[in-house]
Amino acid sequence: MSATTPETPTKLQLLELLAAIGTAQWRDFAAAAAHHGLTSTQAKVLAQLSGPLPMRALATLLVCDASNVTGIVDRLEGRGLVRREADAHDRRVKNVVATDEGRDVIRRVREEMQATHGALDTLGAEDSATLYALLARLRPGMEKDA
Amino acid sequence: MSATTPETPTKLQLLELLAAIGTAQWRDFAAAAAHHGLTSTQAKVLAQLSGPLPMRALATLLVCDASNVTGIVDRLEGRGLVRREADAHDRRVKNVVATDEGRDVIRRVREEMQATHGALDTLGAEDSATLYALLARLRPGMEKDA
């Protein structure tokens, strides 16, 4: 118990591994997005639009300034992947909605994350369940804004 | 076993969870870096400098163009966190070395990733080992440049 064994990784090792996997997945996502002429930021925004969303809500989700979202949505709108709609109840609000083409593009981006899909396929049902359970336990603590 | 049970997540669920955790960790890292006046990119570069590293090697590690690294190292050097040294064997090469202050800053950034550390602390030794083993199996497939 005193020495480091392969079975008990140090926190630093676990942290490094987690970072490496996060980086790899992000690169896979960015590459798939680029394949469709999108930056990763644009793809990330598009990925949030399962329904209409106010600019402000988008900024909150992305944890960035609202003025930043203006530019990103401008570019997406310029490509016809997104639309700005007036809100029915608050005339200050503009709801962002994905167009049919926008939904189609983000669906394809998700499908084309080959490296990530391939890696996940190497896990059996039981291992997937174990991994999912462990990560689910990690998630709430990680998203806490300390 | 035939129906979807809470124990057998779909690949999409697992993918989403992995993305959420990757994002959360990245934000934690960026926040800690910002706390020391660094951008996340600058911190990432500093994190690679356990020893002297040529500009070219740095670019390869970051998977970006060499001209990009010039600017990042310029800014780090301007703050005295990094030094460019001539290479003993190849006069074309400039080795980047972290200064004492640079090493100190990146050490503190790592320590201050509170959210991540806290989340990892909720896992016992056995769970950590299990998670580590599963992630280690995932890693090679994810880093494959397909």
Add this chain to the structure above:
DNA sequence: AGTGAATGCTTGAGGTGCTTAAGTAAACAA
């Protein structure tokens, strides 16, 4: 109602990150 504060969005300035193209210097190979 009427007035002041808070909210949602946009614009503009300034800095960082990233890529491509071009240029310099040094190493290498024929």
Add this chain to the structure above:
DNA sequence: TTGTTTACTTAAGCACCTCAAGCATTCACT
């Protein structure tokens, strides 16, 4: 020697990001 490759830098151009300011609308309180 001559020609090619390699390491780094510079410059132009765009995307991202923040802050400060400004406009329109809504809200809260008297």
